[in-house]
Amino acid sequence: MKRKLVGLFALSMALVSLNSCSVESTETELKEEKLNPLVTLHKAELKDFTHEIRVQGNVETDKDIIINAEMGGLITSIQVKEGQNVISGQTIATIDASILSSNAEELKTQLEYAEYMLDKQEELQKRGVGSEFDYETAQNQVNSLKTKMNSLNVQKGKAVIKAPYTGIVDNVFARNGQMAGPTSPIIRLVNNNTVDIVASISEKHISNIKVGTPIRVSFPNYNDTSINLNISNVGNYIEPTNRTFRIMSTINNNKLLLPNMLAEVSITDLEVKDGLVIPSKSLLKDQNNIDFVYTASKKGSEFVVSKTNVEVIEKFNGDALIKKGNIEPETMIVVNGAKGITEGDIVRTK
Numbered sequence: 001m002k003r004k005l006v007g008l009f010a011l012s013m014a015l016v017s018l019n020s021c022s023v024e025s026t027e028t029e030l031k032e033e034k035l036n037p038l039v040t041l042h043k044a045e046l047k048d049f050t051h052e053i054r055v056q057g058n059v060e061t062d063k064d065i066i067i068n069a070e071m072g073g074l075i076t077s078i079q080v081k082e083g084q085n086v087i088s089g090q091t092i093a094t095i096d097a098s099i100l101s102s103n104a105e106e107l108k109t110q111l112e113y114a115e116y117m118l119d120k121q122e123e124l125q126k127r128g129v130g131s132e133f134d135y136e137t138a139q140n141q142v143n144s145l146k147t148k149m150n151s152l153n154v155q156k157g158k159a160v161i162k163a164p165y166t167g168i169v170d171n172v173f174a175r176n177g178q179m180a181g182p183t184s185p186i187i188r189l190v191n192n193n194t195v196d197i198v199a200s201i202s203e204k205h206i207s208n209i210k211v212g213t214p215i216r217v218s219f220p221n222y223n224d225t226s227i228n229l230n231i232s233n234v235g236n237y238i239e240p241t242n243r244t245f246r247i248m249s250t251i252n253n254n255k256l257l258l259p260n261m262l263a264e265v266s267i268t269d270l271e272v273k274d275g276l277v278i279p280s281k282s283l284l285k286d287q288n289n290i291d292f293v294y295t296a297s298k299k300g301s302e303f304v305v306s307k308t309n310v311e312v313i314e315k316f317n318g319d320a321l322i323k324k325g326n327i328e329p330e331t332m333i334v335v336n337g338a339k340g341i342t343e344g345d346i347v348r349t350k
Helices: 002-034 098-127 132-157 203-208
Strands: 040-043 045-060 064-068 073-078 091-095 160-162 167-172 185-190 195-202 214-219 222-230 244-251 262-279 291-299 302-309 312-316 319-322 332-336
Touching: 045 312, 045 319, 091 185, 098 132, 195 203, 195 262, 203 244, 203 262, 214 244, 222 244, 262 312, 262 332
Parallel strands: none
Antiparallel strands: 040 332, 045 195, 045 262, 064 185, 073 091, 091 160, 167 185, 195 244, 214 222, 214 262, 262 319, 291 302, 291 332, 312 319
């Protein structure tokens, strides 16, 4: 009987302890529910504000071409190798022109005879016994053969393929003994000494971009490389598919960049000294699509928030430049937690 009484007493004490824990847990939960919303505040600041247009660009050069054969025939020699420097006018390859040479010899014989006949007609004309018709015929024959000879010489010249400018042989497509067609690729010739940075800009920025506008160019594949340039050409045409225009900036004495390399172009289109700046993530929009922020005024150890409309001039790099008026410098702005509060709420910062 004594053991039963001891057991009942222990059970009673356990139930009391359990009820006590349950009450304390409920009180803790109620306290947590009564806590005011937690927010992060930031002061509106007067500071210099810069806005940049950032677009993807490309490295281009007008001296990156594939040299093709201009006439068909057997390739008799390739006189350059990949990576070789060539100068303007240097012979790159030759195509068999033996048939043209044979035709030229035949025309040369015909021309010599035609000139002989023309000389005889001129002598007869001087003696007054020659026919005007025969003289004109002989002269026409000479002129016709000279024209054919010149045309044949031009064709023979196309059998010798020469470099149009100084550069580096990047790729050799043809081989000795290969048959070439009139448009067969022979080599790729590249000269990267002068390259252009080209980018497409939205037409809404056209009023702020002129020849001479400074730009900064960086390259994703060269993280430590940044070049300051000036725009050398602004496009005179708006691309209808994406409403953009082209800009170009030239780099001379280039030793690093290659054609078709990606570039990131940054253009400063707005600079404001001592502008009123707030964090851009503090901005909200009401049902009328008007920008506003919550400002916070001190109340004891906490803050009371008020809704304040703002006029945003521009945003960049996490900052928003706003028009002065509704908000003064040093005003506390709700940054984090703004979406969970309303006008007149009491908030805390910790």
